[in-house]
Amino acid sequence: MIEFKDIVTPVDCEVTVETTLRDALEIFKKKKWNLLPVTDAEQNLQGVFTRSGLYQMVLDGGPLDAPIQPYIKKQARSIRIDTPYREIEQIVKTSKVGTGVVLDEQNKVIGLLTKTDMVGALLKSANTLKDQLETILQHSNIGVLMTDGGMQVVYANEAFAKISGRSIDSIMSRALDEIFPGLLNEGNTPHHYEKFKSILHISSYETVNHEEGKILLFQDISEFEKMAEELETVKKLKLTIETTLENAYDGILMTDEKNMITMVSPPLLELFNLVKTEVLYKPVDQVLPQLKLGNVFSSEMAEVSDFHEMKGIRYIVHRIPIKKDGKVIGAIGKVMFRQLNEVSELFKRLQKAENKASFYHQQLQKSESARFTWDHILSKDSYMEKLKKSAAKAAKGRSTVLVRGESGTGKELFAHAIHNSSARSDGKFVVVNCAAIPEDLLESEFFGYEEGAFTGAKQRGKIGKFDLANGGTLFLDEIGDMSLSLQAKLLRVLQEREFYRVGGNVRVKVDVRIIAATNRNLEEMVKQGEFREDLYYRLNVISLNIPPLRNRVQDVEYLITGLMRELNSMLGTSITGISSQAMTALLRYGWPGNVRELRNVLERAMTFAEHGKIQAEDLPDYLISQLSRPVTEQISLAEDAELGAIKKALSQTNGNKAKAARLLGISRSGLYEKIKKYQLSV
Structure with a gap:
């Protein structure tokens, strides 16, 4: 953008009311200005001495030593240096005066502004803009075609030549309708121009002859279509991977170059008791440090871990680096816990270790030692x-x-x-x-x-x-x-x-x-x-x-979790949980056989389970029947059993409530509450 100060002609001479005609003639001859600003000693504008004033003074026969004061115009047009450039343009366009006096911020004379200076500056600016615009258009991916008022091509860039398949020389100075028939009938609204596989924009402009020319812009969409196809392929690939993960038999996890989790399979979430929303886009070393997936970023080699255990389930981790151009950009962690065919050697080592452990365990049992704490x-x-x-x-x-x-x-x-x-x-x-x-x-x-x-x-x-x-x-x-x-x-x-x-x-x-x-x-x-x-x-x-299990129902679910971990280890199963329907049946049952019966039922269910979780159909029939029995009936049965146990304990202890409470495995205050509940007379 041109600045006003760049087109001002500086005034480097001093003209006052005492300046002689001779001195004025010398300045006009040297500077070739149309006027001279007249100032006082403080550079304040007093008026202007113009060429017409000079001519009049000569015609009047004024001597060369005479001062110019009588011929000075007091009403002089001045412009401040801080005037916006757009206002300067308007002043130049409308002013009948060819030269104006320029003042600084303190209204002191500093220079002159001529229309010639303005036109020269504008011409220079226009040429600069033209060069810049042409450079942009030549290197742009947008095809540009321009016509004059007669609809003849006056400009085309290389991008348009590439899009249209025509050389620039074969297009220039020819009628647009002759080269591309019907193109101007496409309308001014941006639309898809199938012939050139482009988005076409048509706009009008005013030529120097005040005629209407056309500017046509062609935005090539072939690259976008290619990118869209590639994106669609990526989407399909992503969907395929996600479907594979959802149905994977083993646990699978993927991370990006920052070791943030990007994908995770349901079996892995079940094994480690995690929720997908709490895992995705989190650092894997923070969420699942036991996988040690960060190892592959330093080693850049695939590796298989030793055996680990979770909830009594043995698993191994296969760590695989994802590489691009020789650089690790992510990792895949495959947690194998349901089938270990790929690691048969480790499995054999485990078998040997288990055989040794079993032998030592038998020897330990023979030595008559306590096994539980x-x-x-x-x-x-x-x-x-x-x-x-x-x-x-x-x-x-x-x-x-x-x-x-x-x-x-x-x-x-x-x-x-x-x-x-x-x-x-x-x-x-x-x-x-x-x-x-x-x-x-x-x-x-x-x-x-x-x-x-x-x-x-x-x-x-x-x-x-x-x-x-x-x-x-x-x-x-x-x-x-x-x-x-x-x-x-x-x-x-x-x-x-x-x-x-x-x-x-x-x-x-x-x-x-x-x-x-x-x-x-x-x-x-x-x-x-x-x-x-x-x-x-x-x-x-x-x-x-020790109180029976029916008197501590809150222990049932807690015992199920612990027993499943133990049984997974003993049976070699990979059961990660239990369905809500099956859990309801287990919680509603009275467990006359107590913890031993609960353990046997779980062992049976885990042996029959086929989906990674215990379902209701994996339980014995007498337990499944609990689901169809109304809750009120179950409560009534439990209360009848409890009432019978209290009566029997009181009878055995001859009404001694402290001893009866000990027999029942409850506190004395708890026994009093139950006596009050069942309105027993003791």
Whole structure:
């Protein structure tokens, strides 16, 4: 853009009212100006001395030494230097004066502006713009065709020649309708011109002869069509990849060059219990650091991880770099956990490791050691947590512990955990199931026998369970099934800490801690004479009453999660969850077989499950029937069972609420609330 100051002619001479005709003539001759600005000593404009004034002074016969003052025009046209350029253009167009005086911001004379200067500047600017426009048009991808008022071509650029397939020389100075018949009939609205595969824009302009010329712009869309085709191909490819991911059997994950997750498959989300919206476009090292997918950006090599485990499911990660021009631009993580054919070598190594582990596990079992700790007893029930704390305290001492509860509630787990958290944890943990061993062999199992003690006895005799457990713990399971005669001998061992082997006469001293367990009502058995009262009090030093699963419904879902993790590891399955319908059936069931029954049902369902999740049809029929039973009926049945259990406990304890609460595995205040609920009179 031209600036005003660039077209002003500076005034570098001083003309005042005292200047003589001779001096004025010299300046006019030298500068060739049309007027001289007349100023005072401070450069303030006083008027102008024009060529016509000069001529008049000469004609009047004025001497050369005469001052020019009488011929100065007082009314002089002036323009400030800060006047906008567009106003200058308008002034030049309308003014009848050929030259104007230019003033600075303080209204001091600084120069002259002539129409010649203005025209020259505009011509220079126009030429510059013309050169710039031609450069732009020559290098533009838009084809340009221009006609004059007679519709003859006056301009065409290389882009149009390429689009039309005609050389510029064959187009110039020819009638447009002759070269491209009907082109001007296309209308002025931008539209698709199929012949040149372009978008055509037609506009008009005014020529120097005030005629109407045409400018035609052709925007080539062949490149756009090609890009659209490529984009469509990319969209189809993306859809194919997404469909593959959605139906992939194993877990698949993709990242970009910044290691941000761009795609993820549902099986992977299920395995790691994630939600797609919380994973996409997040750093993979932040969301799934265990995959270590960032390794391929540094190594630039595909690699396979060792075996890992999630929810009891073993998996391996195949890390694959995505390369372009030798540079890693992303990564693919393939999490294989449902079939491992591609990693048979690792699988063989695992098999060998498992065989060794199984062998050592069998040897460990033979060595009579406790396998469970408090962490294996899964519960969120407040009473169960309190019971575990009480049992952990009892474990620190030497007193006999009696664990009571229905079959399948986990009495043996408590016994194992008590041993492992006691001072005898380094000693052996010996289990005797009093209901599984025939009565005539139970005594020899307990105390062992000497050589030749009875027919069929081993030649060197045999040591008993008490001998094996010396210095450790003896767990007597189902002690309510022990005969009265053996109860008497067991009582002597508990009191005297010594015994005689069968067929022997040497006293054997032992240091054994007893943990007993039963699902029977020992108090009732004492009344009926089926269990020795003195042994009952000897065993019932510390009593732990494990509540049935139906009394801690909130534990069912928590146990399902833990048991599924354990069973996945044991069965080699890859079950990631359970359907809502199947979960409803499990939660509505009363579980008379307690945790043992729950574990068996889950083992069956996980064996039959075919879709990665347990469905309702994978459950036993008696459990599926829970879905069709009204909830009110289920509640009624549960209440009837609860009421019956409370009445039985109160009856067994002769109305003693504290003892009844212990038998039921609930708090005393909880028992009072239930007595009030069922309006029992005690």
